[in-house]
Amino acid sequence: MKLVCKKSIILNGLQIVSxxxxxxxxxxxxxCILIDASKxxxxxxxxxxxxxxxxxxxxxxxxxxxxxxxxxxxVEMIRKLPENDITIVSDGNYNTVITCEKTKFNLLGKSxxxxxxLPKIEKKNNIVISQFTLKEVIRQTIFSIADNDxxxxxxxLFEVTDDHLKIVSLDGHRISLRNIAxxxxxxxxxxxxxxxxxxxxxxxxxxxxxxxxxIFFTDRHIMFEFDSTIVLSxxxxxxxxxxxxxxxxxxxSKIHISxxxxxxxxxxxxLMVKEGDKKPIILDVKDRNLELMINSVVGSMNENIDIxxxxxxxxxxxxxxxxxxxxxxxxxxxxxxxxxxxxSPCIIRDNDGSYVYLILxxxxxxxx
Amino acid sequence: MKLVCKKSIILNGLQIVSxxxxxxxxxxxxxCILIDASKxxxxxxxxxxxxxxxxxxxxxxxxxxxxxxxxxxxVEMIRKLPENDITIVSDGNYNTVITCEKTKFNLLGKSxxxxxxLPKIEKKNNIVISQFTLKEVIRQTIFSIADNDxxxxxxxLFEVTDDHLKIVSLDGHRISLRNIAxxxxxxxxxxxxxxxxxxxxxxxxxxxxxxxxxIFFTDRHIMFEFDSTIVLSxxxxxxxxxxxxxxxxxxxSKIHISxxxxxxxxxxxxLMVKEGDKKPIILDVKDRNLELMINSVVGSMNENIDIxxxxxxxxxxxxxxxxxxxxxxxxxxxxxxxxxxxxSPCIIRDNDGSYVYLILxxxxxxxx
Numbered sequence: 001m002k003l004v005c006k007k008s009i010i011l012n013g014l015q016i017v018s019x020x021x022x023x024x025x026x027x028x029x030x031x032c033i034l035i036d037a038s039k040x041x042x043x044x045x046x047x048x049x050x051x052x053x054x055x056x057x058x059x060x061x062x063x064x065x066x067x068x069x070x071x072x073x074x075v076e077m078i079r080k081l082p083e084n085d086i087t088i089v090s091d092g093n094y095n096t097v098i099t100c101e102k103t104k105f106n107l108l109g110k111s112x113x114x115x116x117x118l119p120k121i122e123k124k125n126n127i128v129i130s131q132f133t134l135k136e137v138i139r140q141t142i143f144s145i146a147d148n149d150x151x152x153x154x155x156x157l158f159e160v161t162d163d164h165l166k167i168v169s170l171d172g173h174r175i176s177l178r179n180i181a182x183x184x185x186x187x188x189x190x191x192x193x194x195x196x197x198x199x200x201x202x203x204x205x206x207x208x209x210x211x212x213x214x215i216f217f218t219d220r221h222i223m224f225e226f227d228s229t230i231v232l233s234x235x236x237x238x239x240x241x242x243x244x245x246x247x248x249x250x251x252x253s254k255i256h257i258s259x260x261x262x263x264x265x266x267x268x269x270x271l272m273v274k275e276g277d278k279k280p281i282i283l284d285v286k287d288r289n290l291e292l293m294i295n296s297v298v299g300s301m302n303e304n305i306d307i308x309x310x311x312x313x314x315x316x317x318x319x320x321x322x323x324x325x326x327x328x329x330x331x332x333x334x335x336x337x338x339x340x341x342x343x344s345p346c347i348i349r350d351n352d353g354s355y356v357y358l359i360l361x362x363x364x365x366x367x368x
Numbered sequence: 369m370k371l372v373c374k375k376s377i378i379l380n381g382l383q384i385v386s387x388x389x390x391x392x393x394x395x396x397x398x399x400c401i402l403i404d405a406s407k408x409x410x411x412x413x414x415x416x417x418x419x420x421x422x423x424x425x426x427x428x429x430x431x432x433x434x435x436x437x438x439x440x441x442x443v444e445m446i447r448k449l450p451e452n453d454i455t456i457v458s459d460g461n462y463n464t465v466i467t468c469e470k471t472k473f474n475l476l477g478k479s480x481x482x483x484x485x486l487p488k489i490e491k492k493n494n495i496v497i498s499q500f501t502l503k504e505v506i507r508q509t510i511f512s513i514a515d516n517d518x519x520x521x522x523x524x525l526f527e528v529t530d531d532h533l534k535i536v537s538l539d540g541h542r543i544s545l546r547n548i549a550x551x552x553x554x555x556x557x558x559x560x561x562x563x564x565x566x567x568x569x570x571x572x573x574x575x576x577x578x579x580x581x582x583i584f585f586t587d588r589h590i591m592f593e594f595d596s597t598i599v600l601s602x603x604x605x606x607x608x609x610x611x612x613x614x615x616x617x618x619x620x621s622k623i624h625i626s627x628x629x630x631x632x633x634x635x636x637x638x639l640m641v642k643e644g645d646k647k648p649i650i651l652d653v654k655d656r657n658l659e660l661m662i663n664s665v666v667g668s669m670n671e672n673i674d675i676x677x678x679x680x681x682x683x684x685x686x687x688x689x690x691x692x693x694x695x696x697x698x699x700x701x702x703x704x705x706x707x708x709x710x711x712s713p714c715i716i717r718d719n720d721g722s723y724v725y726l727i728l729x730x731x732x733x734x735x736x
Contacts, residue, residue, distance in 0.1 A: 073639065073666055080636040103636060107667030268448040268471060271441065298441055299475030 001065025002089045003037055005057060007081055007100065013044045013057040014075045016229055019200040020046040020053040021071040029114045032068035033075075035088070036112065037061045045117065046071065051197050052118040053204075055229040066112040067094060077105050118232050125217040127160055127186050131226060132209040137167050137178050138202040140329040140355070145195040146171040155192040155236040158215075158222070162186070168243060169195070174322050175243055175358040176329075189217050192240055197222070197233035204229065247347065247356055251338035253285055253311035259335045262290075263327040265303045269294040270320040272301055280317030280362040285309060285339065294320070316342045317364035326357035369433025370457045371405055373425060375449055375468065381412045381425040382443045384597055387568040389439040390416040397482045400436035401443075403456070404480065405429045413485065414439065419565050420486040421572075423597040434480040435462060445473050486600050493585040495528055495554055499594060500577040505535050505546050506570040508697040508723070513563040514539040520560060523604040526583075526590070528557040536611060537563070542690050543611055543726040544697075557585050560608055565590070565601035572597065615715065615724055619706035621653055621679035627703045630658075631695045633671045637662040638688040640669055648685035648730040653677060653707065662688070684710045685732035694725035 014033060022030055025048065034045040042061060045054045067090045078086065081100040090096045094109035146153035149172070157168040165180045201224055205213070216223040224231040266281055272294045273279045284291040287309055293302040316339060326348055327335070338347045342361055349356040382401060390398055393416065402413040410429060413422045435458045446454065449468040458464040462477035514521035517540070525536040533548045569592055573581070584591040592599040634649055640662045641647045652659040655677055661670040684707060694716055695703070706715045710729055717724040 076639050077636070080632075080639060082632070102673070103633070103669065103671040105636075105667060105669045264448075264450070265471070268445070268473075271444050271448060271473075299473060301471065301473045303471040305470070 001035070001037055001067050002062035002087070003035070003042060003059055004062060004085050004087050005042065005059030007078065007083050007086050009057050009059065010044075010086060011075075011078050013055045014071075014078060016055045016204050017044045017046040017053045018071055018075055019204060020048055020051045020231075022048040027114075029068060029110060030116075031070055031072070032110060032115065033071045034112050034115045034117075035067045035069070038064050038066050040064075045115070047116050047118060049116060050194065050234050051200060052116075052232045053200075053229065054118055054232075055227075057228070063089075065090065067096065068110040068112050068115055069096065069107070073107065077107075118230065119221070121216065121218050121221050121223055121232070123216050123223075125187060125189055127165065127182055127189075127215050128184070128212050129165065129180065129182065129215070130209050131205045131211045131213055132207050133180060134213050134215075134224075135202050135205040135207040137180060138198045140178055141167050141169045141176040142195060142198055142202070143169075143325045143329070144171050144174050144176040145169045151236055152192060152238050152240060154196075155194045156198060157240045158189070158191050158193050158217075160186050160189040168240070170241065170243065173319070173360050174326070175246065175356070176326070177243070177247070177356040177358075179354050190240070191217055191222060192236040192238065193222050194233055194236055197231070201231050204231065246345070247358060249338075251311065251340055251347070253309065253314050253339040255285060255290065255337040255339070256308040257290065257305060257335060257337065259327055259330060259333055261305050262335075263324060265292050265305060266320045266324050266327070268303070269301050270324070272296040272298045273320060274298065278319070278362070280364050281320040281323070282315060282317045282364055285314045285316070287313070311339075314339055314342060316346065317362045318346070318359060319362055322359045326359060330355065330357070369403070369405055369435050370430035370455070371403070371410060371427055372430060372453055372455050373410065373427030375446065375451050375454050377425050377427065378412075378454060379443075379446050381423045382439075382446060384423045384572050385412045385414040385421045386439055386443055387572060388414040388416055388419045388421040388599075395482075397436060397478065398484075399438055399440070400478060400483065401439045402480050402483045402485075403435045403437070406432050406434050408432075413483070415484050415486060417484060418562065418602050419568060420484075420600045421568075421597065422486055422600075423595075425596070431457075433458065435464065436478040436480050436483055437464065437475070441475065445475075486598065487589070489584065489586050489589050489591055489600065491584050491591075493555060493557055495533065495550055495557075495583050496552075496580050497533065497548065497550065497583070498577050499573045499579045499581050500575050501548060502581050502583075502592075503570050503573040503575040505548060506566045508546055509535050509537045509544040510563060510566055510570070511537075511693045511697070512539050512542050512544040513537045519604055520606050520608060522564075523560040523562050524566060525608045526557070526559050526561050526585075528554050530554070536608070538609065538611065541687070541728050542694070543614065543724070544694070545611070545615070545724040545726075547722050558608070559585055559590060560604040560606065561590050562601055562604055565599070569599050572599065614713070615726060617706075619679065619708055619715070621677065621682050621707040623653060623658065623705040623707070624676040625658065625673060625703060625705065627695055627698060627701055629673050630703075631692060633660050633673060634688045634692050634695075636671070637669050638692070640664040640666050641688060642666065646687070646730070648732050649688040649691070650683060650685045650732055653682045653684070655681070679707075682707055682710060684714065685730045686714070686727060687730055690727045694727060698723065698725070 036043045042059045086100045096109040098105040159166045163182045163185045167178045169176045213226040279296045282293045290305045290307045345358045404411040410427045454468045464477040466473040527534045531550045531553045535546045581594040647664045650661045658673045658675045713726045
């Protein structure tokens with residue numbers, strides 16, 4: 001095989017597919033990036049069998065061929081080379097020479113025979129959204145998946161109904177929900193996408209508003225197609241949680257508050273919480289005033305924030321991190337919080353239903 | 369005690385003195401920052417008994433007093449408060465209230481009775497250099513102190529002779545030497561300053577060329593005085609190494625080379641060196657050409673660089689990191705390297721003797 005590519009182009013391609021190279025694996029071939037230049041285009045592929053990424057890069061194929069190179073060292077070599085044309089040549093034994101200007105790297109590649117290519121999937125059900133929207137909605141929900149618990153909680157619900165896409169994540173203490181309007185109407189789709197795949201894809205997406213992503217769904221896979229790249233992930237099997245009755249619109253008390261003031265206050269209060277400690281922040285809701293209080297071995301803090309309130313007064317406690325996680329991803333300057341009682345979840349949502357964040361309260365002793 | 373200070377001013381002062389708060393200690397009082405507002409000025413002090421820092425900040429003393437607060441939480445509290453006036457009040461039991469706008473923190477302080485103030489030193493021998501020069505010269509030498517070996521190697525030699533200051537660090541594999549011209553002539557001074565103190569002081573120095581640092585020397589201490597801050601460190605006791613005869617000006621071969629080309633080449637080559645591996649980079653010095661080669665289990669690399677050479681051809685091996693460390697802190701675009709033979713150190717120095725970097729070579733097998 002012999003290829004010539006611009007450094008910036010091959011580096012960008014390698015950084016994209018690297019996201020599917022597993023950190024630890026017992027199959028050495030999975031630690032490789034495959035260069036497939038056997039069919040008239042230069043395709044870079046990595047696949048950890050749950051998540052696979054393929055991207056096509058520009059360059060000259062002087063001699064077609066297939067070659068697998070250990071991802072980590074290959075990416076570093078390309079990164080360290082000067083900004084110029086890079087030539088990659090391999091012989092029948094996969095002895096590989098990478099040259100650029102006066103630098104020459106030698107390393108031993110592998111045949112691609114054992115490499116698992118991405119499975120071919122049927123391109124039937126698909127939706128189209130902008131790269132910007134997909135990147136944003138992942139950021140706005142990914143924080144509330146569970147890291148190692150119930151397998152279903154480690155993924156996000158993607159549900160298409162007519163002309164909107166609903167994305168949900170939850171971890172047993174909170175629920176994040178986003179609704180996205182689609183340009184067209186589609187058949188009903190309901191799948192659970194692994195959080196890991198969403199995390200990686202959000203790093204690859206440039207997030208441009210005028211570039212689209214086509215998302216294909218099958219029974220077993222979800223595939224994201226954008227620019228010259230394909231990201232394919234296995235789905236999580238099972239039924240997602242019924243959340244609709246948890247997101248009731250009934251409430252006893254509604255608070256209208258500046259998001260920044262509330263966030264900054266909780267941020268200060270969380271200084272009082274040492275790692276592993278579960279001290280709640282107490283919200284004392286009164287007419288026109290919200291007092292926030294926290295009390296720990298470190299010391300205590302209290303602060304007052306002006307609010308607009310309708311409904312009953314209430315004292316309710318929360319894990320400060322859960323409130324901050326939700327506030328951090330809401331773009332509105334002013335938000336509405338809906339409370340029922342100190343034992344029932346608080347809901348932060350806007351009027352047109354584009355977002356809903358539910359957070360369970362924490363018990364606190366009366367002395368607080 | 370009751371004080372009122374601007375947030376930015378007190379935060380800056382706390383960040384300065386924090387550098388002398390030990391990470392681990394068996395004396396809880398050392399984990400505190402002392403606020404001494406008993407004598408008409410607000411002084412912040414931290415002291416781990418090897419290194420002590422004192423800074424005076426602007427603010428109003430409403431009620432004089434002394435108070436010690438646990439450094440970590442105190443700094444974080446101040447950092448998280450809004451940009452406005454901060455009031456710190458403590459009562460007779462050191463119950464402390466920190467308020468800013470509508471936020472109120474409560475924490476328990478300590479009396480300053482057990483706190484060790486900085487020892488008073490005799491301000492006799494001193495030199496003056498700019499903050500810029502001191503910050504630079506620390507950066508240019510600190511990398512070659514030993515981290516945990518001979519106690520003397522963990523410090524740097526500061527030697528004043530007439531109107532220049534010589535600063536030396538060495539770790540058994542290499543020597544870094546810088547000469548700085550002083551504006552005045554001084555008596556001879558020769559001390560060993562702990563690397564830790566130099567590291568911390570270089571973080572505090574703003575590095576402005578038009579601001580000076582006065583450095584005081586006693587038998588046991590070095591004290592840096594600048595802006596409203598005093599940094600005082602114990603010296604390392606003992607005799608520094610005799611290095612003059614190691615820095616011989618004899619050589620067999622002199623190479624004139626672009627620093628950037630050499631650095632970038634070694635940077636690429638060091639990809640071939642895995643953590644803990646001791647693969648040398650081989651320099652094959654010929655007329656007009658330097659070939660660099662490295663060979664490891666990962667693969668191999670070679671590259672040619674145009675040079676000007678006088679003297680004999682030579683093949684010599686080095687630890688790539690040691691070459692890079694020195695090249696990184698030399699500002700010249702072109703450098704001169706002096707070689708004697710493959711078993712003798714290489715010296716990189718300029719003509720006016722403002723810097724000398726000595727690096728011991730590494731043995732390599734002929735097959736390389």
